[in-house]
Amino acid sequence: MEQEVVRLRQAHPRWGGRKIRRRLQDLGFEAVPQASTVTDILHRHNLILPADSAMSQPWKRFEHEQPNVLWQMDFKGHFETLEKERCSPLTVLDDHSRFSILLRACGPTDTATVQTGLREAFGHYGLPLRINTDNGSPWGAPGSPGQLTELAVWLIRLGIRISYSRPYHPQTNGKDERFHRTLKAEVLNGRSFATQQHVQQELDRWRTVYNCERPHEAIGMDTPISRYRPSPRAYPSILPEPEYGPDDVVLRVKANGQLRFEGQHLRVSKALYG
Template sequence: MPWKEVTRMSQRVEFVSLARKAESNLAEICRRFGISRRIGYKWLERYDLEGIAGLQDRSRRPQTSPKRTADSMEEAVLAVRQEHATWGGRKIRARLQTLGWQDVPAASTITEILRRHGCIDPEESAKHKAWNRFEAQAPNALWQMDFKGHFEAAEGRCHPLTVLDDHSRYALGLQACPDEKGITVQQRLILVFRRYGLPDKILVDNGSPWGSDGDHPFTLLTVWLMRQGIRVLHSRVYHPQTLGKDERFHRTLWAEVSQYCVGLDLEACQGRFERWRDMYNFERPHEALGMATPASRYRPSARSFQESLAPIEYSPGDEVRKVQQGGKISYRNREYSLPKAFCGQYVALRPTSQDGLMDVYFCEHKIMHLDLKTRTSKSVTHVPERL
């Protein structure tokens, strides 16, 4: 299958970045990008010999770096600022160094250059204060996912769906969606999973389509994710800092691209999102990463997406029940209620150390407690306490 025409160059850059990771399986990466290993080796060899320029089609004129004349460094600083209107001194300095400039001034000096040329709004600058945040220990240990900042489109509204790797800040998915329904999210996630594999956990908030609140965290979407072996975590209620990285990503997304997509159709929005995502992952220095790019810290998951799932297998000692219409199961001639999202699924009942209390499992996930004495059931929520 050929490369997608619109993003051919960016896909080659991303392929090389992922395939060169020490832990990567080249055959699996090639499969996810829809190319043969022969083609994969060709682009890796060209990159090793010529760098980024080697990824250009041979029939095209080689892409060169923007011409830098013997102008003052101020002009170089202002040129980067003009291209990235929200970047400050540290990002511009890192970007100029990446581009090969010598004797780049300190970030504070660059900030003064911007201030002298009226590029900094003092009131807006005072709003941006860093939060102390957690960080997952490795790529794909935790992803953050959310909708944020829907805006008017040519027809209806555009709902940007963002999927972010917690460790590297790599933007795995940025989709222009027509709504925030579970089936819409699932269709977009399948594309992300096919490309990057599966995470260990996904952190979401307590709104639709992830779950109505902390006591009702299960939806058809979260059940589907659990079936893929992904643990779904819900943020603490009224605590957006739990999804701090994704919240910060949304502010950057609006400032740098979304506000310029208002009134466009979804296809046009998606095109701008893809171009910006490539810049964010491969060019934009990230202060939390020591001014490195997200692509420099990310590698694809070793866990591949399962297009067809095998039947669930429970332990021989488990009491297995099929969840009936309305979320009902029967145990010892008594009926108990489970979330309706599990209708048609098989669950396992396991005794606990506490008399009269049973745990209910779906795959390897504990989802409910059954109190045999009071004949009641209660959801088990997975809220990360220290995020």
């Protein structure tokens, strides 16, 4: 048993006693020792550093009761590959299960890049009810607070609510922020990657471990995949047209965001052009 503890720690250097104990149970081992005993084994083999203990505090946050009620989305801070490619991982996380919906190595961080990633995610897992992001580009319009962006309009037409973290309060998107910390600790720290393709290979490998093998403390040491199921709301092949009520006044918006209503010239988001 001690050899298995050491083997798992060497394979996953950031896993502590509780995660290793649960993984041994999931693998079918009998008479698995308590987490404290597993931790003692790690200490005995000099496999725990002071920094590991400092990061072991549990992360507690409100969570939704069902998967796909809320997804959290953001870009991880960028870094360069050895070929000087800029890489910013796009992450999408299910709030209830902590299941990694999307983990994609990206160069640009624009609307088209996000839409490409989300189309892939929607095709595999269906549509969530709501997506939460921060207020920066391309999610929000930092220069025009309250204005809808092209990305927001696209999501609304798909029947997805979009919400934004409070300014200067990134903890509103806390589960995805915590996911970024784990990604950094278990994949990115102290490593160099030759190309963006190399990054994606490592992200794909780790995402499988994270979703299917790694016990998650915030969900009772279950694995994210054990709590996740795809959404029954399928991604439509054709973007639905907006629906209007019988008493709604439909106005045409110019490319510069201007419209005319009751003799007045008004300006709205350019994303509403049409």
